Amino acid sequence: MQVIPLAWWQLALAALLVVALAACTAAARLGMGRSLLVAAARTTIQLALVGLVLEALFAAARLHWVALMALGMLLIAGREVVARQKRRLRGGWAFGVGTLAMFLSSFSVAVLTLTVIIGPEPWYRPQYAIPLLGMMLGNTMTGVALALDRLTDGAWQQRAVIENRLMLGQSWREAIGEIRREAMRSGLTPVINAMAAAGVVSLPGMMTGQILAGSPPALAVKYQILIMFAITLGTGFGTLAAVALASRRLFDGRERLRLERLSAPRT
């Protein structure tokens, strides 16, 4: 089955409706018309550019180009993790911890999925590797950012409790244990909820896309299950690693709580 081609003028029709929505929000004085239009414009430009990049990448299909693209995606995800935290570790640690955790989890799960489970030829074939990595990074980023934000904010709010526990002779792990667990939980909750609701409440985007592109639903479902598992693994291990690394950084070698390593929230 052939996908029905979409022309730019057909997209323009949908864009007109977005403009109409912006006009309605302006009329209702929500103050969001402008940001709605800017976001819509960003979607168009960013996706058009990525389309060009992907066309070139698929044509070349060389490992080093795929790796470069993956690295670029990782660094942008790392920046996004930093931007989503209220109090972040200073001195590049927020970026370093988040990026390293995402690299360890997303990349190893993606490579494992590609080589062992899906097995395209060659294993880094960009049609498989880039969408898989993109979906994993997008979700891992959300989990890592939520967990780190919860950790640093929790340590700040509960600094007196942590220090009192230290005074009683507890190790830093015990003293921050509950905050760590809470942070890990909040990073894992979105993927667990997404898995629980998949197919019942929401039809996942990738599966929808595959079906639109003409895949038999049974195959699309298998791919979707695989992706959900890969996303869960990436998010889970990424969150655990990020919280473990960042919570260690909140203490020094003498197990003292060093909150001056966190930046003040932006006002």
Next chain:
Amino acid sequence: MPATDALRLEALAIGALEAIDLTLAPGEILCLSGASGAGKTRLLRAIADLEPHGGRAWLGEVAQEDVPGHEWRRLVRLVPAESQWWSERVGDHFPAGNAPGLAALGFDGAVLDWPVSRLSSGERQRLALSRALSPAPGALLLDEPTANLDDATTRRVEAWLASAIRQGGWPTLWVAHAPAQIARVATRHFELVDGRLRQAEEGPCR
């Protein structure tokens, strides 16, 4: 068996405090007073190694930097002016299972089953003292341990503390303001003035 280790500070420096030298004998209570902001709490925090500081500290033969931070703090126990309670039940905060001096502090054993939310600030302060003595420390740093208590309770708590300290043989640094209390419990009384320790003038109340 009372402990026989002295607490020794050598050139301890933190914030405005430049070089504090001090030796506390086993079972001794040294009362420390000084204007608010003079650095009393920070000195205690430095001795407990909760903040980066200069100089060295020993308990007996054990040097601060030779043991991990949590082991040092298990030996040199700091009781802050305001205690924190993180679990649901009072008893959860006593991992060793025993709460020393409950009766002397005015509680019966049932308090361990109370929810923390039921405690008044004075009850929290008294229970924090009991909590800090279980398991037994090697030295004590008390930051205004009776600040939220009425007179009668203050007398009872300080009498219990002083006798526990002498029996345990713990060198103790006790931050206090009331001259009457200092006269009752202190073996020595120092003031923190301009970043230095100095022996306090004997007040008329003595």
